[in-house]
Amino acid sequence: MSQFWSPAVRALTPYVPGEQPRERLIKLNTNENPYPPSPAIEQVLQAFAVGHLRRYPDPESLALREALAKTHGVEPEQVFVGNGSDEVLALAFQAFFCQPKPLLMPAISYSFYPVYCKLYDIHYRTVALDDRWQIALKAFDADNGGVVFANPNAPTGHGHPRQAVAQLLERIIESVVLVDEAYVDFGGESVVPLIADYPNLLVAGTLSKGRSLAGLRVGYAIGSRELIEGLERVKNSFNSYPIDMLASEVAIASLEDESHFKACCEQVIATRERTRQQLEAMAFEVLPSQTNFLFVRHPRHSGASLFSGLRERGILVRHFNKDGLSDFLRISIGTDDEMGSLVEALQAIL
Amino acid sequence: MSQFWSPAVRALTPYVPGEQPRERLIKLNTNENPYPPSPAIEQVLQAFAVGHLRRYPDPESLALREALAKTHGVEPEQVFVGNGSDEVLALAFQAFFCQPKPLLMPAISYSFYPVYCKLYDIHYRTVALDDRWQIALKAFDADNGGVVFANPNAPTGHGHPRQAVAQLLERIIESVVLVDEAYVDFGGESVVPLIADYPNLLVAGTLSKGRSLAGLRVGYAIGSRELIEGLERVKNSFNSYPIDMLASEVAIASLEDESHFKACCEQVIATRERTRQQLEAMAFEVLPSQTNFLFVRHPRHSGASLFSGLRERGILVRHFNKDGLSDFLRISIGTDDEMGSLVEALQAIL
Numbered sequence: 001m002s003q004f005w006s007p008a009v010r011a012l013t014p015y016v017p018g019e020q021p022r023e024r025l026i027k028l029n030t031n032e033n034p035y036p037p038s039p040a041i042e043q044v045l046q047a048f049a050v051g052h053l054r055r056y057p058d059p060e061s062l063a064l065r066e067a068l069a070k071t072h073g074v075e076p077e078q079v080f081v082g083n084g085s086d087e088v089l090a091l092a093f094q095a096f097f098c099q100p101k102p103l104l105m106p107a108i109s110y111s112f113y114p115v116y117c118k119l120y121d122i123h124y125r126t127v128a129l130d131d132r133w134q135i136a137l138k139a140f141d142a143d144n145g146g147v148v149f150a151n152p153n154a155p156t157g158h159g160h161p162r163q164a165v166a167q168l169l170e171r172i173i174e175s176v177v178l179v180d181e182a183y184v185d186f187g188g189e190s191v192v193p194l195i196a197d198y199p200n201l202l203v204a205g206t207l208s209k210g211r212s213l214a215g216l217r218v219g220y221a222i223g224s225r226e227l228i229e230g231l232e233r234v235k236n237s238f239n240s241y242p243i244d245m246l247a248s249e250v251a252i253a254s255l256e257d258e259s260h261f262k263a264c265c266e267q268v269i270a271t272r273e274r275t276r277q278q279l280e281a282m283a284f285e286v287l288p289s290q291t292n293f294l295f296v297r298h299p300r301h302s303g304a305s306l307f308s309g310l311r312e313r314g315i316l317v318r319h320f321n322k323d324g325l326s327d328f329l330r331i332s333i334g335t336d337d338e339m340g341s342l343v344e345a346l347q348a349i350l
Numbered sequence: 351m352s353q354f355w356s357p358a359v360r361a362l363t364p365y366v367p368g369e370q371p372r373e374r375l376i377k378l379n380t381n382e383n384p385y386p387p388s389p390a391i392e393q394v395l396q397a398f399a400v401g402h403l404r405r406y407p408d409p410e411s412l413a414l415r416e417a418l419a420k421t422h423g424v425e426p427e428q429v430f431v432g433n434g435s436d437e438v439l440a441l442a443f444q445a446f447f448c449q450p451k452p453l454l455m456p457a458i459s460y461s462f463y464p465v466y467c468k469l470y471d472i473h474y475r476t477v478a479l480d481d482r483w484q485i486a487l488k489a490f491d492a493d494n495g496g497v498v499f500a501n502p503n504a505p506t507g508h509g510h511p512r513q514a515v516a517q518l519l520e521r522i523i524e525s526v527v528l529v530d531e532a533y534v535d536f537g538g539e540s541v542v543p544l545i546a547d548y549p550n551l552l553v554a555g556t557l558s559k560g561r562s563l564a565g566l567r568v569g570y571a572i573g574s575r576e577l578i579e580g581l582e583r584v585k586n587s588f589n590s591y592p593i594d595m596l597a598s599e600v601a602i603a604s605l606e607d608e609s610h611f612k613a614c615c616e617q618v619i620a621t622r623e624r625t626r627q628q629l630e631a632m633a634f635e636v637l638p639s640q641t642n643f644l645f646v647r648h649p650r651h652s653g654a655s656l657f658s659g660l661r662e663r664g665i666l667v668r669h670f671n672k673d674g675l676s677d678f679l680r681i682s683i684g685t686d687d688e689m690g691s692l693v694e695a696l697q698a699i700l
Contacts, residue, residue: 002576004526004550005583006448014586017409027405036401045395045596051386053600054562055377059367083433087589098356119587176354200354212404215595226352233355236364237469239437245565246395246596250403 008121015115018318025311026341028332029318031154031183031293033212035264035335037250038257044249052245059236061243067255068220072192078222080231083242085182085206085219088231090116091238092202092221095230096176097122099145106135108325110150110180133287133295134158137168147172150180152188155320155330157289159188166191169198176227178202183291185210185265186272192222199224209292210265211254218243218251268292272333278343282350297327301350309349315342358471365465368668375661376691378682379668381504381533381643383562385614385685387600388607394599402595409590414598417605418570422542428572430581433592435532435556435569438581440466441588442552442571445580446526447472449495456485458675460500460530483637483645484508487518497522500530502538505670505680507639509538516541519548526577528552533641535560535615536622542572549574559642560615561604568593568601618642622683628693632700647677651700659699665692 001010018030065079072079082088093116097103105113107126117124123145130136133156135149147168152159169177181203184190192203202223208214221231235242243251254261272294276286279296287295297303303326307319310329318330331342351360368380415429422429432438443466447453455463457476467474473495480486483506485499497518502509519527531553534540542553552573558564571581585592593601604611622644626636629646637645647653653676657669660679668680681692 002580003524004446004577005580006444006446008448009445009580009583012583012587014583015590016586017406017590020406020408030406032406033404035404037403039400041400041403045398045400048395050389050391050395053387053391053565054383054385056367056370056380056382056558056564057567058370083592083594084589086591090588094356095359096354096356098358115587119584174353208406214406215403217407217591217594227354230352230355230359233359233362233364234469236366237362237465238440239434240365240367241436241567242433244433244567244594244597246600247594250596 012118013115015112019316021316026315026334026338028334028338028342029316031209031291031332032214033209033264033268033292034333034338035212035267037212038254038260040253040257041250044253048246048249057241057243057245057248059240061248064218064243064248064251067252071255072222074192074195074222077225078195078228080221080228081243082219082235084208084217085180085204086112087242088204088219088221089180090119091231091234092178092204093117093122094120095234096178096202096227097146097148099175101143101145101175103146103148104140104144105148106153108153108156109135110154113148129156135160137164140168140172142171144172144175146175146178148178148180150182151191152183152290154183154291155293155295155318155325155328157287157291157293157295159184159290162189162191162194166194169194169201173200176200176202178204180204182206182209186292187269187290195223199226202227207251207254211261212264213251213254216247216250218247268333271336271339275333275339275343279346282346292333294331294333295328296331297329298350303327303329306346306349310342310345313345313348315345362468363465365462369666371666376665376684376688378684378688378692379666381559381641381682382564383559383614383618383642384683384688385562385617387562388604388610390603390607391600394603398596398599407591407593407595407598411593411598414568414593414601417602421605422572424542424545424572427575428545428578430571430578430585431593432569432585434558434567435530435554436462437592438554438569438571439530440469441581441584442528442554443467443472444470445584446528446552446577447496447498449525451493451495451525453496453498454490454494455498456503458503458506459485460504463498479506485510487514490518490522492521494522494525496525496528498528498530500532501541502533502640504533504641505643505645505668505675505678507637507641507643507645509534509640512539512541512544516544519544519551523550526550526552528554530554532556532559536642537619537640545573549576552577557601557604561611562614563601563604566597566600568597618683621686621689625683625689625693629696632696642683644681644683645678646681647679648700653677653679656696656699660692660695663695663698665695
């Protein structure tokens, strides 16, 4: 606490990201991709003209927005970019959810959402998951100041099909519905094609997961021109140039290499399904996943004890010490070798 | 306007950065450094292990903060880093200036400051410059919710010595004084040594100007641990990882190459002083500058007509179409050749 802080800052509860350990561990705790990004990036860095860095980048990041538009079959004016999807989400909360009515979100979803609400003084209400740990889209009341959820959801892993989101959008027409597709590349169904029909739909995405670029910090949002313009108004009142020149060129090279991206995602999916079977054979309950992680619990071992047992064996997973979630572990999908080590370690613990 | 925007977003007046022209012009409009950044950066990019990008960066950017701390003779805990100094300034406004009393700023200074105030609903009052276009530090009332100014100031170019800022800090002890040193590398006197004595002093800096890295987006703030902690609370409620891996490594390489940095700044200063003499010989009034730009006006030619005349001759400078400033041009210092072309073009126009 400090007398110099703005009063609201004293009340903040900042987000706590997963640990980035300095020791050598098998790191299955922050849903990073186990495979490297496109090899084309190496050539980008070799060929980059360092002298250009003395200039400001394009404040509108047009080249990157064009590449994203092409990838997603939309127009550049329907694309917004930011310093990671966390920044994009924050700006969207400020642009759309500071409303008299409360924002609705699932009771269990990305834990940064309530943090943004505190930062921007947004009133929100949570909607319980259904009894299969899935987002209860039908329980979202039409009378709200906005809706946000991750699809597929984190840390549970379930994704709703596009049609289910379209049904929600038939009911909720007066506020913005923000669908966070950070994990969509591992088997989810993107709702980007719905933006043509629903001007209140905003879809957030990232290059961190499917494209193995967590270290680069490039995220985006896709929606109607009026939503993108709202985001730009906030962004241009905050920071004119969020995307640096290197990040833009590296991201574009990644977007142009569709085959490397698809092959890595398919490999992660195959490893996930094999790991799921192995864990089920050990009596774990494994929630269905369309992501690059599994959310699991064991009938006879607590989440905390399994977490510690794995950590002692050099394997880091994520354990959420929260009501309703503390029985579970969230395990990111690594390489086949890493998941083999995980399964062996769990067998030893059990 | 859109029904979906948060009400406050409808009232925003976003910042408008200087034009980034697509044609080939002599570009003296956004205070970029005319010399390339450290040649060591090329080796960083050649040697960068692209596979690391699949991981999240260090959310605390410790290596970069250590390099900045070493450069400025402070501790890493006294350093905050962000995506350009614009982001750092924005987070500082939110962290410290959302107060019941008004923020004070010079009537003429960096035009992003009032934009941040609108974004965060901060009440502010401006203090007129003195009759020599200098910030009137003695006119800043001690009863305030914060103070912000650029030193040296933009777009006027004048810098106060450290002792003058220390006198202000003797009077203003209950609110945060934010000194924006974006232009300090071109002959200004940094107030960083004062942070040991004044826990309410926050100094913002950037690698964009002196270190020729506008395209990289790395800015920082230096202050007491309690101010840095306030910034971190806001940052960790907004975006966990604002500095990407490449930006961190490139920035560190630049900070380690002090001789290249010093040589470029000295060259800019020498060119500025020669240009000043040439402009004065043509009857221009040239305000004293400790920055990489000159703020000039001519007794017989309007700012607007000189701006257009230069543009027609392929030279882009900055003209502010605002009360009190419209007579002036702000001319960034380019290479000797570029400034030679500028002087020739002005001679032709006059």
